Structure formats: C-alpha cells, structure tokens
Amino acid sequence: MVNRGGRRVFVERRGVLEPVADRTLEVRNLTVAIKNIARACGDEISDHQPMLDARLEDGSRVAAMFPPCSVDGPTLTVRKFTHRYTLDELVTVGTLAADLAKELRRAVDDRRNILISGGTGTGKTTLLNALAATISERDRIVLIEETSEILIEKPNLVRFEARRAQSPLGQEAPLPAVTISDLVRATLRHRPDRILVGEVRGPEAFDLLQALNTGHLGSLSTIHANSAEQALTRLAHCVLTANVGLPHRSVREAIALALHLVVHIARVDGLRKVTEVVQIRGYDSGLDRFELASMDGAAGSSVP
Incomplete structure (x- = not known):
C-alpha cells in the first residue's frame, strides 16, 4: 500500500498492517509506475479517468487513485494472491474448527445455498475458494465476478467477469458496461449446476435470488457485513x-426461501476466524423476522 504520493508505504503481514521503514517513492516515479501497470492491464488512468481497478497476470488485484480524487497524491494498493487454502488447511491455521469444516463440506455436498459474510480483508474469498474446491468434478460451475480473483480448478468451470463502461484509446465508440446482473441472467442460458458469485453488492442480488428460487441449488457467494444477521439485512437492501x-416482506421471504446458511468470518486478534454459522429456517411475516438457528444446534433465534 502506497499512500500520500509515495511518502508512506505499508505492507500487511499475518493480518497486521505495518509501515515499511525508510521506504518512500518519488511522486513522479509512482505516477509512471501506476500508468505502466494500467497499460499492461489494457486500461488507463489519468486526470480525466483518475481511478484504476485492474488485475495483473498473476491474478493480483491493483487499485489506484490519482489527484484530484486522491487529495494527498497518487495512491496505490496491490492485493497479492497468496496460498490457496483447502478446508483442512483452514482448520490447521485456526480459521475454523474441524467439526465445523466437516459440516460445511456436507452442506456443499447437499447443495445448500451458502452466503459468506465478513468485512474487508477477513478472508471471505479464501473461504469461498476452500468450499468451492469440495464441489463435485461432475458439476458444471458458472463463476461470476466483478474482477476475477477466485481460483478454482474444475473440469467444467465457466468464468464470467463484469466490465465497466470504457473508452479505449483509439476507439471512437465507448464499450458498454456488462454488469453482474447481466451476467447472472446470462448464466441461466449456460446450464449451470452451481452458480457462484464472487461478491453481492447491488441489484444483482435480485437476479441471484430469482435463480436460486427456480431450482439452482448449491450456490456460493460473499457479501460485506459485520455479522451473519446483518448480512441478511444487507442482502435485502x-x-x-x-x-x-417488490415489497419489503416479499424480499425477505425470497431470501429465506433461497438461502440455507450464512457463514460469517472476521478478524480476531489479527487472525481470520469463522465466528458465526446460522441456518435460515424461514421467515415470520407476522413478526417480520428471519427464523435462524446456529449451526452447532443452539436454540433458534429471530432477527428483525
């Protein structure tokens, strides 16, 4: 992470952000480096188009911002792909307990629709990768992402990536945007056994629920939220x-019909841990509450 035009550099190690001592960049060199990265990714960044969201050849994600939007000078963030963990390895490093990993593996086998929630950098994608790795080789998987970062190796895998509206250099006509919603709708024509959405963050939630409520089971997706309960509210929004x-209650009824589990992952003392797993038992329209039960068999609860 390079902040303030190169005057501050940070790196994340084991979940903790640390300043890099005696390491700065000249603003001119940082600007040139960011432009070169954009060009290598087939994109551009400039005063006219000050934001960059791109993917390097190794799959790493790059985000950059130029002034005037970045007040203190150019900013660069690189999210490198690290080791692709299996469920067993996540147990070993303490992300989740062995018995819970077994239950989640069974849920994937039983084609349960699972929503993974958590904050930024908590390991949602890592957990989704680990769960997706347990999917049967016989299943046809369609994976939909805003920017490709999920690493799955399956024989019958189709990968779709959204595209924002672009005006490439040398072309007069701009390229129209292709949204996650567009891709979810298109997916249904590709005979998927399972639909995976890297992150739900907007109107594509409606199209995903439509798909899940019309017989497409075994879905995995993620959403930004601070708890499993909040994930359901955010999905409704x-x-x-x-x-x-759609009326408010109809939306919540559709969510209760479509989803089976919410798995919440969070940072605890710098470590990524699964802190909640709830089963969605239904929706009480009279009380306007989801009917939930913890995965470990705790007493059911309701969420307004």
Missing part, C-alpha cells in the same frame, strides 16, 4: 436497489 417494486 441490495435486492431493493434493483427497483423491481
């Missing part, structure tokens, strides 16, 4: 952004 005129 995402559905409403589709502006399809």
Whole structure:
C-alpha cells in the first residue's frame, strides 16, 4: 500500500498492517509506475479517468487513485494472491474448527445455498475458494465476478467477469458496461449446476435470488457485513436497489426461501476466524423476522 504520493508505504503481514521503514517513492516515479501497470492491464488512468481497478497476470488485484480524487497524491494498493487454502488447511491455521469444516463440506455436498459474510480483508474469498474446491468434478460451475480473483480448478468451470463502461484509446465508440446482473441472467442460458458469485453488492442480488428460487441449488457467494444477521439485512437492501417494486416482506421471504446458511468470518486478534454459522429456517411475516438457528444446534433465534 502506497499512500500520500509515495511518502508512506505499508505492507500487511499475518493480518497486521505495518509501515515499511525508510521506504518512500518519488511522486513522479509512482505516477509512471501506476500508468505502466494500467497499460499492461489494457486500461488507463489519468486526470480525466483518475481511478484504476485492474488485475495483473498473476491474478493480483491493483487499485489506484490519482489527484484530484486522491487529495494527498497518487495512491496505490496491490492485493497479492497468496496460498490457496483447502478446508483442512483452514482448520490447521485456526480459521475454523474441524467439526465445523466437516459440516460445511456436507452442506456443499447437499447443495445448500451458502452466503459468506465478513468485512474487508477477513478472508471471505479464501473461504469461498476452500468450499468451492469440495464441489463435485461432475458439476458444471458458472463463476461470476466483478474482477476475477477466485481460483478454482474444475473440469467444467465457466468464468464470467463484469466490465465497466470504457473508452479505449483509439476507439471512437465507448464499450458498454456488462454488469453482474447481466451476467447472472446470462448464466441461466449456460446450464449451470452451481452458480457462484464472487461478491453481492447491488441489484444483482435480485437476479441471484430469482435463480436460486427456480431450482439452482448449491450456490456460493460473499457479501460485506459485520455479522451473519446483518448480512441478511444487507442482502435485502441490495435486492431493493434493483427497483423491481417488490415489497419489503416479499424480499425477505425470497431470501429465506433461497438461502440455507450464512457463514460469517472476521478478524480476531489479527487472525481470520469463522465466528458465526446460522441456518435460515424461514421467515415470520407476522413478526417480520428471519427464523435462524446456529449451526452447532443452539436454540433458534429471530432477527428483525
């Protein structure tokens, strides 16, 4: 992470951000480096287009911002792909308990629809990767992402990536955007056994629920939230952004029908840990509450 035009550099090690001592970059060199990265990714960044969100050849994610949007000078963030963990390895490093890993593996085998929630950098994608690795080789998987970062090796895998509206150099006509919603709808024509969405963050939530409630089981997806309960509320808000005129209660009923489990992962003392797993038992329209039960068999609870 390079902040303030190169005057501050940070690196994340074992979940902790650390300043890099005696390491700065000249703003001119940083600017040139960012432009070169953008060019290598087939993109551009400039005063006219000050934001960059790109993927390097090794799969690492790059985000950059130029002034005037970045007030203190160019900013660069690189998220390198690290080791691709299996469920057993996540047990070894303490992310989840062995018995819970066994239950989640069974849920994937039983084609349960699973939503993984958590904050930024908590390991949602890592957990999704580990769960996806347990999917049967016989299943046809369609993976949909804003920017490709999920690493799955399966014989019948189709990968779709969204595209923002672009005006490539040398072309007069701009390229139209292809959204996650567009891709979810298109996926249904590709005969998927399982639909995986890297992150749900907007109106594509409506299209995903439509797919899950019409017989497409075994889905995995992630969402930003601070708890399993909040994940359901946030998912409902995402559905409403589709502006399809669904009443509030109908949205929540659709969520209760579509999803089976919410798995929440968080940072605890710098380590990534699964802190909650809840089963969605239904929706009480009279009380306007989800009916939930903890994965470990704890007493059911309701969420307004």
